[in-house]
């Protein structure tokens with residue numbers, strides 16, 4: 142404040158151009174400072190959910206726009222430049238650290254190409270495979286929020302029982318689930334939506350059991366298109382996917398006779414790769430609709446026949462005890478590359494500051510260079 146007078150005197154000597162430039166600079170500097178203060182405040186605010194769960198507010202899965210990078214074959218080498226998100230696998234029904242999956246953490250990677258979204262799930266595990274017996278093989282599922290009231294806990298959290306849940310009584314609690322059980326799926330081959338099951342208008346996959354399911358709670362789960370109050374033939378299985386284990390030798394392709402594809406008990410990593418269109422033709426509120434630039438909610442489940450014991454439906458591990466935000470990045474948001482939206486905001490205000498500086502410098506230089514005094518304009522005709 143005490144320097145106001147001095148400033149005024151100095152300013153009077155400057156051109157109006159310079160004054161406005163300095164004002165712009167000062168305004169953007171103030172913006173920069175204010176924004177960092179504001180962002181710090183927003184980050185320290187945490188929301189508490191209904192399901193008592195210590196969910197880390199920082200975790201999220203980010204799907205960046207990376208067209209033409211990955212092939213849907215179960216192999217992970219084409220994903221090597223994509224950052225993954227690492228999660229501990231705790232029992233879904235009792236998320237107790239003591240009962241964490243012993244094999245290791247699960248890495249989840251995601252990207253989109255503007256049309257389809259892709260996921261890679263990667264988890265260490267000794268190779269176990271028992272042809273035709275899904276519960277003696279590892280298995281994975283993805284779950285997404287569809288209805289706004291759908292909680293992570295209890296798979297949508299509708300309070301109705303299996304004989305009373307309908308699309309009316311459980312309205313708003315819809316979750317979308319993709320479940321892949323690999324007992325009949327040849328590694329490296331594509332399963333999921335196929336013309337034969339889609340002709341029947343439901344989310345089944347009678348070949349590899351990579352099914353498209355929806356639900357309102359654990360007791361009310363149905364294939365897309367099938368429902369307690371009638372079937373609708375407009376549904377489809379919108380997912381495709383493949384699996385692989387690092388102990389396999391890569392060659393031209395496995396067939397069913399090659400099962401079990403490798404000897405059991407070998408240490409290694411399982412890979413599960415999936416894709417689905419961001420938007421589907423669902424008209425029944427059975428598919429999550431993903432939006433570029435939008436935030437969705439997802440989760441990942443993992444079943445493993447621990448010590449050779451077949452798993453059961455509710456005995457799965459989960460990557461978190463609540464929804465995990467899924468961020469479908471827009472192709473133009475290069476500034477948000479490093480993750481959180483807030484650092485992107487700071488970056489763009491910093492960029493604004495830089496561009497104001499650049500503008501002022503160039504205007505000032507231009508003003509100095511083209512200052513008129515002695516040169517006169519000579520029309521071409523007069524030469």
Ligand SMILES: *[C@@H]1O[C@H](CO)[C@@H](O)[C@H](O)[C@H]1NC(C)=O
Pocket residue numbers: 367368370371372
């Ligand atoms: C709906 O489809 C399922 C599976 O195909 C079938 O079992 C059920 O009877 C059908 N329900 C009606 C009402 O047609």
Ligand SMILES: *[C@@H]1O[C@H](CO)[C@@H](O)[C@H](O)[C@H]1NC(C)=O
Pocket residue numbers: 308309368370371372373
């Ligand atoms: C519930 O499902 C039935 C059968 O698919 C359908 O005819 C009906 O329109 C649905 N109702 C609502 C409210 O979505």
